[in-house]
Amino acid sequence: MLATTLTSSRIETRPNWAEVSLSALRHNFRVVQQHVGADVTICAVVKCNAYGHGVEECAPALEQAGAKWFGVTSTDEGVVLRECGVTGRILVLCGLYPGEEEEALRHSLTPAVFRLEQAESIARAAARLALAQRVAIHLKIDTGMARLGIPLTELEAFAEGVKRLPQIELEGVFSHLASSEVLDDEDTARQIERYEAALRTLANHRLHPPLRHLANSGAVAGRPNTWHNFVRPGLLLYGYEYAPSRHDGSPVTNVSALPLKPVLSWKTHILGLRDMPAGQPLGYGGAYVTPAPARIAAVSVGYGDGLSRKISVRNGHDPALCHIHPSVGHGEVLIRGQRSPIVGRVSMDLTLIDVTRIAGAAIGDEVVLIGRSGTEQISAWDMARCSDTVVYETLCNLSKRVPRRHAE
Ligand SMILES: Cc1ncc(COP(=O)(O)O)c(C=O)c1O
Numbered sequence: 001m002l003a004t005t006l007t008s009s010r011i012e013t014r015p016n017w018a019e020v021s022l023s024a025l026r027h028n029f030r031v032v033q034q035h036v037g038a039d040v041t042i043c044a045v046v047k048c049n050a051y052g053h054g055v056e057e058c059a060p061a062l063e064q065a066g067a068k069w070f071g072v073t074s075t076d077e078g079v080v081l082r083e084c085g086v087t088g089r090i091l092v093l094c095g096l097y098p099g100e101e102e103e104a105l106r107h108s109l110t111p112a113v114f115r116l117e118q119a120e121s122i123a124r125a126a127a128r129l130a131l132a133q134r135v136a137i138h139l140k141i142d143t144g145m146a147r148l149g150i151p152l153t154e155l156e157a158f159a160e161g162v163k164r165l166p167q168i169e170l171e172g173v174f175s176h177l178a179s180s181e182v183l184d185d186e187d188t189a190r191q192i193e194r195y196e197a198a199l200r201t202l203a204n205h206r207l208h209p210p211l212r213h214l215a216n217s218g219a220v221a222g223r224p225n226t227w228h229n230f231v232r233p234g235l236l237l238y239g240y241e242y243a244p245s246r247h248d249g250s251p252v253t254n255v256s257a258l259p260l261k262p263v264l265s266w267k268t269h270i271l272g273l274r275d276m277p278a279g280q281p282l283g284y285g286g287a288y289v290t291p292a293p294a295r296i297a298a299v300s301v302g303y304g305d306g307l308s309r310k311i312s313v314r315n316g317h318d319p320a321l322c323h324i325h326p327s328v329g330h331g332e333v334l335i336r337g338q339r340s341p342i343v344g345r346v347s348m349d350l351t352l353i354d355v356t357r358i359a360g361a362a363i364g365d366e367v368v369l370i371g372r373s374g375t376e377q378i379s380a381w382d383m384a385r386c387s388d389t390v391v392y393e394t395l396c397n398l399s400k401r402v403p404r405r406h407a408e
Pocket of ligand 1: 045093176215217218233234235
């Protein structure tokens with residue numbers, strides 16, 4: 001049994017909660033640090049409420065484990081970290097919105113920049129605040145993902161411009177890989193080459209940013225040539241890998257999986273239990289009709305909690321005909337250590353489960369959506385596959401109304 005502490009002050013009446021193991025989180029941080037070696041700094045990516053795990057508890061736990069840097073999306077996420085006592089460096093990965101500069105500097109956040117005007121605005125804010133020290137920034141370069149980042153064609157102008165800003169120190173230069181886990185991906189090889197070329201261009205302008213970073217979790221796991229002296233893993237810290245693969249989809253066998261522990265479990269209860277005759281349509285649209293008499297449990301979870309409606313199960317769903325993934329539409333939960341299928345459409349607050357084969361199933365039984373029950377386990381990746389998405393979305397979608405219970 002996990003000793004749980006309830007971190008939310010609100011009253012919980014609905015049995016639907018996530019258990020977050022801070023010891024597993026700290027373990028994963030140490031596994032990653034050991035993997036990359038002590039000379040490589042880890043920037044623990046805790047954006048989007050620590051991938052749904054609860055940032056106010058997770059970031060301090062990571063700091064305890066030795067994290068010196070944290071990656072967030074925006075200034076407001078960085079301020080939340082400061083308010084919960086994080087003293088380490090905080091990199092704002094998507095940069096600052098115009099007008100936020102003073103707020104970011106007052107909280108000692110480190111902005112990413114991808115346009116010279118951003119660096120100029122930060123320099124003006126630093127002057128207004130009469131800061132004694134130069135403000136460190138990290139330049140984001142677009143090496144091929146075509147999302148955020150300065151194009152290589154504008155790099156020389158940036159380099160000359162930033163040197164004219166005495167308040168600014170170009171501390172870091174980084175880029176993001178589009179397919180880091182696909183080890184034979186040619187576009188990734190080109191991204192890495194462009195990143196190296198960008199470093200050379202900056203060096204030609206006598207700029208040598210000490211922190212160089214490219215690697216997210218996929219690259220941390222399988223591409224040591226991208227580590228430089230700084231890496232930015234998110235997913236690995238929460239206990240999941242995007243298994244390294246090849247372009248044709250085949251797995252890579254010479255990269256060993258890291259000994260990570262999933263950090264989050266998601267649980268609910270059986271709220272109602274009824275015996276249904278054969279031919280009974282279940283739930284919205286009657287999308288599932290009982291083929292034989294069945295015992296059906298209503299459990300307290302729905303898409304309002306973040307359970308994707310795509311996990312709903314219809315009759316006659318043939319995995320062989322599923323064009324997305326054979327498991328899509330084959331959602332399962334664990335009850336009394338056994339796998340039990342979701343039946344019918346997931347609705348906002350309730351989901352139906354066929355418990356005909358679960359001896360003694362009763363109202364109040366624990367239902368595991370993600371996690372272990374007896375010897376069975378459903379991972380967040382399993383749930384993601386059944387919902388036609390990736391584990392990132394499954395974790396981040398866990399909604400606000402699911403209380404997170406953090407256990408040491
Ligand atoms: C810029 C950047 N770096 C690092 C990460 C962490 O990625 P991952 O969770 O795959 O490690 C992200 C996540 O989306 C990101 O946007």
